[in-house]
Amino acid sequence: MSPVLEFRSVSAAYAGAQVLQDVSFAIEPGETVGLVGRNGAGKSTALLSVYGVPSVTGEILVDGTPLGRRRYEPSSRGVSLVPQGKRIFGHLTVEENMMLGRASRRKGQWTTARLFELFPNLERGRSRPGTALSGGEQQMLAIARALMAEPTLLMLDEPTEGLAPVIIDQLVTAFRKIQETGTALLLVEQHIGMIQKVADRYLALRKGELVGSGPVADLANREVQELIAL
Numbered sequence: 286m287s288p289v290l291e292f293r294s295v296s297a298a299y300a301g302a303q304v305l306q307d308v309s310f311a312i313e314p315g316e317t318v319g320l321v322g323r324n325g326a327g328k329s330t331a332l333l334s335v336y337g338v339p340s341v342t343g344e345i346l347v348d349g350t351p352l353g354r355r356r357y358e359p360s361s362r363g364v365s366l367v368p369q370g371k372r373i374f375g376h377l378t379v380e381e382n383m384m385l386g387r388a389s390r391r392k393g394q395w396t397t398a399r400l401f402e403l404f405p406n407l408e409r410g411r412s413r414p415g416t417a418l419s420g421g422e423q424q425m426l427a428i429a430r431a432l433m434a435e436p437t438l439l440m441l442d443e444p445t446e447g448l449a450p451v452i453i454d455q456l457v458t459a460f461r462k463i464q465e466t467g468t469a470l471l472l473v474e475q476h477i478g479m480i481q482k483v484a485d486r487y488l489a490l491r492k493g494e495l496v497g498s499g500p501v502a503d504l505a506n507r508e509v510q511e512l513i514a515l
C-alpha cells in the first residue's frame with residue numbers, strides 16, 4: 286500500500302522567505318505520527334504546504350499520486366486538517382459546523398450519531414452557535430467536522446493548545462478511538478507528552494529542516510531532546 290501522505294524534497298516559502306527546506310517523509314496507512322519542534326520550526330507550514338498556502342517546490346503525494354494545486358483536492362482525496370485556532374463559524378450551529386465537513390462528498394464511516402458518541406458534549410450543544418461552546422468543545426467540534434470529510438489521514442495542528450488537563454485526557458481517549466477505525470493521524474504538538482501518549486513515531490523539525498525521526502519512545506532520550514531542542 287502507498288503512504289497516505291508523502292513529502293519528497295519539499296521546500297516552502299512565504300513571499301520569498303524560505304521556511305521548509307528539502308523535507309521528505311511518509312505517513313503509512315493507519316499510523317500516528319507526531320511532528321515536533323520549537324516555535325517557528327515550520328510545523329504548521331508543513332501542514333499548510335499540503336494546501337499550497339506557502340509556495341511549495343518538490344512533490345507531495347497522497348496515496349502514491351501527486352497532489353495538484355486545487356485548494357479542495359486534499360479533502361476530496363482523504364486528507365483533513367484541524368487547523369490551529371479551530372476556525373469555528375459562530376453564525377452556524379454546532380451541527381451545521383459539523384456538516385461543512387461533508388463538502389468532501391466522500392463516503393465512509395462517520396455520521397453525526399457516531400460523532401456524538403465520540404463527543405457527547407457536541408450532542409448536548411448541537412443547536413447552539415458553534416462559538417458558544419467552550420474552547421475544548423470547539424476543538425472537539427473542529428475534529429468532528431474534519432472527520433465528517435471521511436479522512437484516511439487526519440492532520441491536527443496543536444489541538445491541545447490552551448486546554449485544561451481534563452479536556453486533554455478526553456481528546457486522548459477520542460484519538461485512541463479514531464485510531465481504532467484505521468485512520469492515520471499526523472499530530473503537530475509542541476508538548477511531547479501528548480505525542481508520547483498517542484503516537485507511534487515522531488518527526489522533528491528544526492529551522493525548517495527535518496533533523497530527527499524514530500519511534501516515539503526515543504523522545505524520552507536526552508540526546509534526542511537536545512537534537513531537536515525541545
Ligand SMILES: Nc1ncnc2c1ncn2[C@@H]1O[C@H](COP(=O)(O)OP(=O)(O)OP(=O)(O)O)[C@@H](O)[C@H]1O
Nearest residue numbers: 299302304322323324325326327328329330331475
Ligand atoms: N503567513 C506567513 N507569512 C510569512 N511568514 C510566515 C507565515 N506563517 C508563518 N511564517 C513564518 O514561518 C516560520 C515557521 O512558522 P510555522 O507557523 O510553520 O512554525 P511552527 O513550527 O508551526 O510554530 P508555532 O508553534 O509557533 O506555530 C516562522 O518564522 C513564521 O514567522
